[in-house]
Amino acid sequence: MDKERAGIQSVEVGFSLVEALARARGPLMLRDLASDAGMSAAKAHRYLVSFQRIGLVAQDERSSRYDLGPAALKMGLAALSRLDPVRLARERMPALMEEINHTVAIAVWGNHGPTIVHWEECAEAVTANLSLGDVMPMLASATGRCFAAWLPREMTQPLMEPELERARKANRQDLPLTLQAVEAMLAEVRQRGTARVVDTVLPGIVAFCAPVFDASGHLVLGLMTLGSVATFDPDYGGAIDVPLQAAARQLSLDLGWGSAAQA
Numbered sequence: 001m002d003k004e005r006a007g008i009q010s011v012e013v014g015f016s017l018v019e020a021l022a023r024a025r026g027p028l029m030l031r032d033l034a035s036d037a038g039m040s041a042a043k044a045h046r047y048l049v050s051f052q053r054i055g056l057v058a059q060d061e062r063s064s065r066y067d068l069g070p071a072a073l074k075m076g077l078a079a080l081s082r083l084d085p086v087r088l089a090r091e092r093m094p095a096l097m098e099e100i101n102h103t104v105a106i107a108v109w110g111n112h113g114p115t116i117v118h119w120e121e122c123a124e125a126v127t128a129n130l131s132l133g134d135v136m137p138m139l140a141s142a143t144g145r146c147f148a149a150w151l152p153r154e155m156t157q158p159l160m161e162p163e164l165e166r167a168r169k170a171n172r173q174d175l176p177l178t179l180q181a182v183e184a185m186l187a188e189v190r191q192r193g194t195a196r197v198v199d200t201v202l203p204g205i206v207a208f209c210a211p212v213f214d215a216s217g218h219l220v221l222g223l224m225t226l227g228s229v230a231t232f233d234p235d236y237g238g239a240i241d242v243p244l245q246a247a248a249r250q251l252s253l254d255l256g257w258g259s260a261a262q263a
Contacts, residue, residue, distance in 0.1 A: 013039070014047040018056060018072065027065035076256075085212065085220045086117060089251055093120050096247045100240050102227040107136060107143045107209070113159050114138070114147045114222060122227075137201065139163045139175050139182065143224050145195035146209035149186040150219040174200050192236050194245055198229065206234045208241055210248035215256030223248045 020036035021028065028036070034044035048066060051057035055071030089106050097104045097120055106118040114136045138144035138160045148156045160182065167175040176182045189195045194210045201207070207226035214220045225244055226232070233239040252258070 014051070017044055017047055017051070018068070021057065021066065021068050021072075027060060027063065027067040029065055033066055085214065085251075085255055088254060089212065089221060089223060090118050092247055092251060093118070096223075096225075096243065097122055099243050100225060102225050102232060102240065105130070105224045105226075107147075107222040107224055108220070109147060109151065109155070110135065114141070114143045116143075137163055139167065139185075140197065140200040142195040142197045142207040142209035142226075143222050145185065145189050145197070146211055146222045146224075147219065148182075149189040149195065150211050150213075194236070194241055194248075196234070196236065196241075198234055202226075204229050206232045208244050210245045211252075212248050213252045213255070213257040217257060220255070223251070 016037040016039070017033060020033055024033075024036070030041050030045060030048070033048075034041040037044060048057055048059070052059060052069065055069045057066055057072070058069035059066050086106060086108065093104050093106070101122055103119070103121045105116050105120070107114045107116050109115070112135045116130060116132055116134045116136065119130070119132055136143040138148050138156060140163070148160060163175075164177070164179070164182065168177050171177075176185050194208050196206070196208050198206050205226055206229055207224060209222045209224040211219050212221045212223055223244060225240060227240075233241070235241065
């Protein structure tokens with residue numbers, strides 16, 4: 001049992017080379033690859049010979065640089081095809097809820113807009129009158145603003161226009177009333193990396209929603225939290241915003257986002 005737990009150290013050491021290639025922006029020379037992996041060039045070369053034989057690493061004949069091989073690509077694609085963003089997000093929610101001590105939820109893009117598909121209510125949470133299957137407004141909710149900021153406009157425009165018209169008729173001063181104001185609001189959401197609303201959907205309630213991206217850089221879900229203005233930190237960069245964005249960013253990385261797009 002002790003030997004099984006100890007594992008095979010050489011495998012762990014050699015894998016540092018693969019990790020270094022995965023982090024790199026392109027193929028690497030032997031000396032640079034060895035340096036990034038924290039080993040000598042001679043030691044790295046021995047591992048690379050074996051990795052080349054099994055297709056995990058490939059070497060360009062002209063430049064002599066090393067890169068990930070076809071076997072690494074096959075494994076990566078297989079892993080990505082088995083990922084379930086909502087399942088992964090649900091697994092992370094208890095830890096996030098414990099850290100921020102507020103209700104958290106997951107929303108995905110449905111036929112009628114951003115839809116709540118999972119909800120975990122904190123024991124000390126205020127009653128929010130939201131439930132699974134609820135479709136969130138595009139302009140008045142943090143979730144809607146999050147999706148509007150990162151989804152293609154042709155998907156979101158048909159839903160935003162009626163809300164914008166209703167906001168104009170009601171002279172809602174807490175909502176954008178022109179397309180220019182909508183664009184400015186969404187630009188700020190993208191700049192800050194998260195969407196926030198205060199007293200828009202529900203009186204006395206603050207909400208944040210952070211985007212989660214897949215390996216192609218496409219928005220796959222929004223990670224949302226909300227709470228009473230009496231106990232919920234509403235500040236950007238505050239006690240709620242920071243861990244929420246960190247959780248969304250880590251989930252995106254685990255879905256392969258960092259390898260294809262950076263935001």
